[in-house]
Amino acid sequence: MSTDAVTGTLARIKGFAPRRSDYADLPRSWKTDILAGVTVGIVALPLALAFGISSGVGAAAGLITAVVAGLVAAVFGGSHVQVSGPTGAMAVILAPIVAEHGLSSIAMVTVLAGLLVLIAGVLGLGRAVTFIPWPVIEGFTLGIAAIIFLQQVPAAFNTAAPAGMRTLNAAIDVVVHADWSQAWSTLTVVAMVAVIMVVLPRVHASIPESLTAVIAVTLIVYFTDVFDVATIGQLPSSLPAPSIPHVDSEALRAMFSAAVAIAALAAIESLLSARVAATMSPTGPYEPDRELSGQGLASIASGLFGGMPATGAIARTAVNVRSGARTRVAAIVHSLLLLGVVYLATGPVSEIPLAALAGVLMVTSFRMVSVGTVRAILRSTRSDALIFVVTAIITVTLDLIEAVEIGIVVAAFFALRQVAQRASVTREPLPGPAQPGDERIALLRLDGAMFFGAAEKISTTISAGADRNESVSVVIIRMSHLGMLDATGARSLAEIVADLEKRGVTVIIKGVQPEHLALLEGVGVVDSLRHDNHLVDTLDEAIAHARSHVERERM
Incomplete structure (x- = not known):
């Protein structure tokens, strides 16, 4: 054991001992x-x-x-x-x-x-x-x-x-x-x-x-x-004299x-x-x-x-x-x-x-x-x-x-259910003046938590939103408002991305929080994206990139 470890252990033991300040x-x-x-x-x-x-x-x-x-x-x-x-x-x-x-x-x-x-x-x-x-x-x-x-x-x-x-x-x-x-x-x-x-x-x-x-x-x-x-x-x-109790393994x-x-x-x-x-x-x-x-x-x-x-x-x-x-x-x-x-x-x-x-x-x-x-x-x-x-x-x-x-x-069950109920997916209009082809871009904002209790709900909502509008060719997923993400939620997101890309829909993920990035990389979300530059930091960058995809499809 190193000197620092010994010193730390002794300091911790000393912290449990009576001290003069107890009677200050x-x-x-x-x-x-x-x-x-x-x-x-x-x-x-x-x-x-x-x-x-x-x-x-x-x-x-x-x-x-x-x-x-x-x-x-x-x-x-x-x-x-x-x-x-x-x-x-x-x-x-x-x-x-x-x-x-x-x-x-x-x-x-x-x-x-x-x-x-x-x-x-x-x-x-x-x-x-x-x-x-x-x-x-x-x-x-x-x-x-x-x-x-x-x-x-x-x-x-x-x-x-x-x-x-x-x-x-x-x-x-x-x-x-x-x-x-x-x-x-x-x-x-x-x-x-x-x-x-x-x-x-x-x-x-x-x-x-x-x-x-x-x-x-x-x-x-x-x-x-x-x-x-x-x-x-x-x-x-x-008081009786202290004695050690008899102990046997059984x-x-x-x-x-x-x-x-x-x-x-x-x-x-x-x-x-x-x-x-x-x-x-x-x-x-x-x-x-x-x-x-x-x-x-x-x-x-x-x-x-x-x-x-x-x-x-x-x-x-x-x-x-x-x-x-x-x-x-x-x-x-x-x-x-x-x-x-x-x-x-x-x-x-x-x-x-x-x-x-x-x-x-x-x-x-x-x-x-x-x-x-x-x-x-x-x-x-x-x-x-x-x-x-x-x-x-x-x-x-x-x-x-x-x-x-x-x-x-x-x-814990009721607390998790309440958190899951607050999880939502919201379709937002693109900010600023509309441009030709914007109807082919779906901007989706994830709110609350995407964890094992809410992953299926969010997955179903995103997939259903894409199915209802077959003209959508680019989906932007905003994650900057997402407060909680676990392995189940990240894996569901990877499956969503892979499914949309397989159907020819380009997925751009915007605003991944630093504490979530390693988890998304670990479960394959980033690998499921068509390109590494489909993981962006700002909304303006995400919209500009999405419009460039739509423009290329129209040409």
């Missing part, structure tokens, strides 16, 4: 950063526990993820205000993996997914999220919110989810076969949490409603004998597809959250590639400590920004506060009813969906509305990553 605003913002970190930590505690339980890995794993991954992502990530940890989307995708492969598989799949996200960052794939259309993102969010709500239905009805059933079917089955004599107590707990979370912000906006609701309901359940509900149970009073092959799905979700959600944070915060733009590498390291660290995969959390990040965070210290304080809970408060936390956390997630799922955003998409174009609905339905009924993939494919 700390002398001015350290007080608000600490307060914001405490606020986010209070908000994150019930969510970390709830998402851990919802995913099937347990409350302890959710708490460990918020501590370890939150700290690593804060230090190494590409956003100054991003808060990372367990999220609802990750809980949704982990639940079937736990059911199929068992709890022991989570450490390995977490580390493997983290490695994939880290590699994506190193390879510079951070900008890829900008190619995901807005209706796909919102449909995905709506679908995740629906799944999070449905996943809480068994806990709300004081029963276990039926094994081997999809979330929607399982929720329906639980409701249909509910034992109301057993379900009333958990449903009451869920209702109390929901009421407190909805009413409390109207009383005082600064009070953390989720934590307050959980504490209040936990105290009611603990000091009364009315409610017979399950609680979180014993939690570790310290398990690795079985878990690789799951790791790819987790990595894709982690990358998408983290980059979207960082992008939203950048628009909310005055701290400036984020670094997408560094964000991916930081999130990859965060998931690797989480897996080593027995946690679950982590992503940037939009809700917690928004709370962080609104609380005044300006540097990474806020997210670091959030993790340290939760670490203090692990060492000092696991006893009280273990008494929290599972139904209370289910209530928190049910309310959270509703807050994930913006009614105004949904209305705006549905009132936009029919294609965007269809993309939104299809993505949401597939997210709930099939698979999260498939939903994003299919949503992007559908969006």
